[in-house]
Amino acid sequence: MDNELFMNTELPPPSEMAMHFEQPSSSSAMLNWGLMDPNLARNSPPQDCFMWEKSTEQQQSIFDSALSSLVSSPTPSNSNFSGGGGDGFIIRELIGKLGNIGNTSGDIYGAPMNGNVSRSASCYATPMSSPPPMMNRTAPLTEFSGDPGFAERAAKFSCFGSRSFNGRTNSGIPVNNGKIVNSGKLTRVSSTPALKALASPEFASAARPMIPAGDSPPKLPGEFSRKRKSVSKGKSKDNPLPAASPSPSFSKTAERKEVSEEKGGKRRREDEGEEEEGNKGGNDTKPPEPPKDYIHVRARRGQATDSHSLAERVRREKIGERMKLLQDLVPGCNKVTGKALMLDEIINYVQSLQRQVEFLSMKLSSVNDTRLEFNVDALVSKDAMISSSGSRVHESGLQLESLSHHNYNNNSQLNTNVSSNNMMLHSPMKSLEPSALARGFTHLPTLTQFTDTISQYQMFSEEDLQSIVGMGVAHNPNHESQSQNMKIEL
Amino acid sequence: MVDSLFPSIETTVDDASPESRRKRRRISETAKETAESSEINQESLKRWRTNRVQQIYASKLVEALRRVRQRSNDGGKITSAAREIRDTADRVLAASARGTTRWSRAVLATRVRASLKKHKKAKLTGARKPRKDTAAERKRSKLPAVERKLKILGRLVPGCRKVTVPNLLDEATDYIAALEMQVRAMESLAELLAAAAPRSMLTRP
DSSP states (O other): OHHHHHHHTSSHHHHHHHHHHHOTHHHHHHHHHHHHSHHHHHTOHHHHHHHHHHHHHHHHHHHHHHHHHHHHOHHHHHHHOSSOHHHHHHHHHHHHHHHHHHHHOTHHHHSOHHHHHHHHHHHHHHHHHSOHHHHHHHHHHHHHHTOTTHHHHHHHHHHHHHHHOTTOOOSHHHHHHHHHHHHHHHHHSOOOHHHHHHHHHHHHTTOTTHHHHHHTTTTOOHHHHHHHHHHHHHHSSSOOOOSOTHHHHHHHHHHHHHSOHHHHHHHHHHHHHHHHHHHHHTTSOOOOBOOSSSOBOOOOTTSOOOHHHHHHHHHHHHHHHHHHHHHHHSTTOSSOOSHHHHHHHHHHHHHHHHHHHHHHHHHHHHHHHHOOSTTHHHHHHHHHHHHHSOOOOHHHHHHHHHHHGGGOSOHHHHHHHHHHHHHHHHHHHHHTOHHHHHHHTTSOOOGGGHHHHGGGGGGSOHHHHHHHHHHHHSOHHHHHHHHHHHHHHO | OHHHHOHHHHHHHHTSOHHHHHHHHHHHHHHHHHHHHHHHHHHHHHHTTOHHHHHHHHHHHHHHHHHHHHHHHHHTOOSOOHHHHHHHHHHHHHHHTTTOSHHHHHHHHHHHHHHHHHHSOOOOSTTSOOOOOOHHHHHHHHSOHHHHHHHHHHHHSTTOSSOOHHHHHHHHHHHHHHHHHHHHHHHHHHHHHHHHHHHHHHHOO
């Protein structure tokens, strides 16, 4: 796609460029126009000029070398561009012209501000008048002439070039092309104050000259940013740019600007965090470090480092942790494996617990009718003692528990409840606090009602039946004495 | 390192849409959760297991029951329905949770809602159409078995119908622990009361 851009605009730019170069007089007008361009205006042109001037000396040697390489070797540069052969030609032409200009005098660089600005402005101006692809042509000259942080950007954009510009691996031209694209788009993209704010702190470290070009990477044309975004998304969890932090910040800012600032920023920052983590110690086991806002997760060895799969893995592990806790809580879940079966068990357990509560509330209601007031303190103290006292015989606990069910008035209704609850009560007794229940049952009520309700407990387990039968058969006074004995023991 | 580059960016983004705020809050929540989830769960489980909690619950329950009984007695009713007692017990249980869990808040809220609804006119309940369980529906609904079960679990735990899966599991954990404590306390209480009651029953003519 970007090849096409370069291809399409072979002819017009050179002519325009020639025109512009031949008419420096018009440059002043162009200068004004360029200055009035919102981006440039926001960039505070004097700043730009300052930067350009400052860097020109630095750049000149680089520029000259680049020019010489370009001029001397047309074919290699041609071969570098799979689809941008025409572009290379044009660039070489332009560079040749520039080279003449540059070589003749450092005047161009030492030229007054206006001259520099005018040239660049003219180059910028032409894009304004011409369709976007043309800007790509014209920009390189300005980039060359007024490129402040040339060396830094060259390094960075070479990485960009290797990523997003497939065929262009050479540092010289791709950098230019990258610059072409970026700076070309500079004029077109409308920069918002937010973006400016975003841009400035980011690139503060990268030196102020970066700002004009720094704006441009974020303001990539639609296709380039899209491409970069897709590329970065695809490779975000692999080893991304090995370059310094500004380049990831570039790509991230590009993406961020493209997407909504807030959401995209968050996502990218998260990705960045994850990326960096992955970069630093990608093969470590995952310690979920609690950062201020984002979950930094390390990709484990041999696992996919895609952002989606990482997030999914985190989510799955969270759920797995909780299922394990539930497994410990619900009795009988140890043998069960798999979420569905465990959930079945959990649902059954919750339902049984709720049924138990209902059952007990019914029991309490029957007791409530009789006596509640004066026994409160005693009950509470006894309850306290019961809870804290030592364990009781399990068998006696079973007996007492079965006996306790005799007190219900509406026995028929409780048949199923009792059976089911008895099953459940036994298991909680065994698993939770058998001692507490056993202790609770030491205070035997009178056993006058035993024989009435003995028939209910046919669904009990064997030992229960034996105990019940034993109790039922036994004489009442025996049991009473027994209960009294137990009470005394307490 | 990257974060250091964007301190101002974050501030600029801070006063962004509520979506981002919610997202950030959720992310920070989950971050905290991942760091302390196991500890939190174990703590919550432990707090429902202590004897002290059980005692507190029992005493509170007794008092509540007494109040219920008084109220019913004053109203003329003598028999307090089992449902009332169960609701009372649930409320006391939720109260002892100190509002940290969603189900406890829902239990306490339902009472308010129920009392409000009592004053309103009873709506027609026949408006709900019973769904004919066609084969296609059954096939459709059978596919995400785990999800179906999670929904059932959500219905069981009060106030957790539209809750995310990890939160639902957390709530279920706490709810199960609380229910166990409730069962234990109520059983011991019932026993104590039953022990005391027959004496009075015996004395009655």
